[in-house]
Structure formats: structure tokens, C-alpha cells
Amino acid sequence: MHRRVRGEDASRDRNTFRKRDLAAAVAGIKGAVSFDIGLGPYTSFRIGGPADVLVEPADIEDLVQLVRQARRQRVPIFVVGGTNLLIRDGGIRGIVVNMSALRSIKDEPGQVLYVEAGVGMPTLISYAIRRSLAGLEWAAGIPGTVGGCVVMNAGTRLGEMKQSVQAVRMVSMRGKVIDIPSSAIPFEYRRADLPKGIVAGVWLQLRQGVKADIQQVVKEYLHYRRETQPLAQPSAGCVFKNPPKDSAGRLIESAGLKGMRVGDAEVSTKHGNFIVNRGQARAADVVALIEKVRRIIRRQAGIRLDLELKIVGQR
Incomplete structure (x- = not known):
């Protein structure tokens, strides 16, 4: 779940939001509030620079208060929680919201x-x-x-x-x-x-x-996914949208790109449309690998691969 709720650019200089404005935006929030915290642990990729402030609202009333106060202080909000997200190494300015406490x-x-x-x-x-x-x-x-x-x-x-x-x-x-x-x-x-x-x-x-019957379908599909997708490694799911009447994974595999690496970012050896973090990958590594794959597929197949992955934050 990664959706901006204000129109400001998340890539503005981090000094744009003064500490007192950030503090006022999160004043009185019941949930956890952390300043200048790395976002890697909050994404399925395990990659991401710091947030100015990370807030975990305790309940919907807490969330309402946060949104109203952030609006008054003109501080943008960004929500994390999905799997198709890559946060750049410079992180996200303003308030990042993790909804993990809203779990009823x-x-x-x-x-x-x-x-x-x-x-x-x-x-x-x-x-x-x-x-x-x-x-x-x-x-x-x-x-x-x-x-x-x-x-x-x-x-x-x-x-x-x-x-x-x-x-x-x-x-x-x-x-x-x-x-x-x-x-x-x-x-x-x-x-x-x-x-x-x-x-x-x-x-x-x-x-x-x-x-x-439900358990059997879930079991069989989990088995299929474990056999064909790198579920045990940090990733953001499918990187590219499937082009019309074709499969991005098939195109990448046919081009011999499985296992291609930039730093610790690797095109999965199990599924060509996954990029995995082999341990210490940076967002810059993932972006560079994406561009290499795109260039090769464009040159060999004449097809432009569009991103399903969302890339946000500062370089």
C-alpha cells in the first residue's frame, strides 16, 4: 500500500521539512513514532533509505489525527505496506506511515x-x-x-x-x-x-x-509458487507488466538473463520477472539491473517492458 496523500514531491531536499514542523505533525499520536529510521525492514525487498519520520498509527482515530496535523503543517504522507515497492537509497522525506497496528x-x-x-x-x-x-x-x-x-x-x-x-x-x-x-x-x-x-x-x-477443499487449493498453489518463484528471497514480486499476449518472465528467460547481477541485486534464477536481494543490494543496484534488462529485451525482442514495480524516494 504505497500511495501519496498530498501533491508535494517526495524527492524534495530533506531540509525542506523542519524538525519542529515534523514534530508538530506527529504530536499526540498514540502509536509508535520514529525519526530518521531506515525503511528497508518495512519493505519485502529489504531495501530503502531513511524516512524523516515513520509513524505506526494505533487505530483509525490515530490515523485521522495524523492526516489532519500533517495537512496543517504541509508535510506529505506516504504509506508502505505493499510488495511491489522499491524505495530509493536516499529515502522518503516527510512522514511515512506503516499500518501494521491496524490488524483487526x-x-x-x-x-x-x-x-x-x-x-x-x-x-x-x-x-x-x-x-x-x-x-x-x-x-x-x-x-x-x-x-x-x-x-x-x-x-x-x-x-x-x-x-x-x-x-x-x-x-x-x-x-x-x-x-x-x-x-x-x-x-x-x-x-x-x-x-x-x-x-x-x-x-x-x-x-x-x-x-x-480450500486448504487443498491453497496448498497446491503455494507449492506451485515455491517451485516457480523465489519466495524465500527478498523481492518485490513481479518487476515488469506482461506485454500483450506474452510473458515478461518468458522474454527475460529466453534472452538468457536469469542470474544477471548488479551488486547484490539479481534476476532470479527461478523466475525471470523477479529481481531478488541477495543480501546487501541497494536500490541503485536494482534500478541499474532493471535498465540493463529493459535495454536487452528492447534490442533483442523489440518490446519495451513497462514496470509493475513502483520506485519512490530520493536517489
Whole structure:
């Protein structure tokens, strides 16, 4: 879940936001507040420079207060929580929000779950299985948060997030809580066209199933993904969008690029459309490797690979 909630450029000089403005923006917040902290541990890539301030709101009321105060101080907010994110080595100026404390799940009538944005997809799938609720099997192996999966309309060959979304709860740029029905959200390939703001929760319409059958589908798909994707290594999922009627992974493998490295960034030997962090990769290494792959595919196949990965922050 990585969405700006103000129009300012995250790449401005870090001295733009004075310490007193940042302090005023986070004053009275109940959740954890950390200044000048590296963002690598908060991304699936394990890569990322520092945030001026990292805030983990305790609840939605805390989030509302943060957004309102940040707006008054003219400090931008950026949310982390998805898997298709690379944060540059210079980090992100302003406030970075980690939604991990918003992790409640509530049962509602008609096989509906209300899930807060910070819930991890593995946790949600386990919760659904215990209640014999089907509809999320496609997400087996996705490590991101529910909020991030909504924002990027996460998906696999088995399905997409949009198929289950009934409504989304957001905190607007003005600090108001708004609920948006799925019928009012244009979902696209790896993107949900949401209003500017922060996803706080989502209502998911699932269906009653047989627990053993759901478990079997999840088990089989996890096995497939472990055999074909580098799930045990830090990555951001698929780097490139699939071109029409083709596969980015196939193109990269056909070009003999599996195993290509820049520093500790490597094109996965398991799946050509993954770049993995072999330990100490920098964002600059990943970006350089992306450009090398793009140039070679453009030269050999005449195809421009568009990014599915989002790259943010300062160089």
C-alpha cells in the first residue's frame, strides 16, 4: 500500500521539512513514532533509505489525527505496506506511515469480513480457512498487507483482489473517514483508481466453502509458487507488466538473463520477472539491473517492458 496523500514531491531536499514542523505533525499520536529510521525492514525487498519520520498509527482515530496535523503543517504522507515497492537509497522525506497496528478482522453477516489495512494476507487467508470461507485462494504466498493488495489490485493467475472487494474504508486527505463501494472504484491491471487518501480497511465478500477443499487449493498453489518463484528471497514480486499476449518472465528467460547481477541485486534464477536481494543490494543496484534488462529485451525482442514495480524516494 504505497500511495501519496498530498501533491508535494517526495524527492524534495530533506531540509525542506523542519524538525519542529515534523514534530508538530506527529504530536499526540498514540502509536509508535520514529525519526530518521531506515525503511528497508518495512519493505519485502529489504531495501530503502531513511524516512524523516515513520509513524505506526494505533487505530483509525490515530490515523485521522495524523492526516489532519500533517495537512496543517504541509508535510506529505506516504504509506508502505505493499510488495511491489522499491524505495530509493536516499529515502522518503516527510512522514511515512506503516499500518501494521491496524490488524483487526471482524465477521459480518453474509460471509463478509471487515479487514483493517494492516492485516497481512497470510493472516487473512488463515482466518478465512478456519471459517471455511472461500475466495482468497489466489493470494496464497503473497506477503503484503490487505491495504496494499487493494491499492494495487493484487492478483495471480487464479484471481484478483477486485473479485472480493465489497467496499473500501479510507481516510481522505482532509482527515475524514469515507466508505466507497466497489461499484465506484475503477479496478485496472495492478491498480485501483481510488481517491487520494489512505486505505484503512476493506469489506470482502467471500463465499461459504468446504475447509478441506480450500486448504487443498491453497496448498497446491503455494507449492506451485515455491517451485516457480523465489519466495524465500527478498523481492518485490513481479518487476515488469506482461506485454500483450506474452510473458515478461518468458522474454527475460529466453534472452538468457536469469542470474544477471548488479551488486547484490539479481534476476532470479527461478523466475525471470523477479529481481531478488541477495543480501546487501541497494536500490541503485536494482534500478541499474532493471535498465540493463529493459535495454536487452528492447534490442533483442523489440518490446519495451513497462514496470509493475513502483520506485519512490530520493536517489
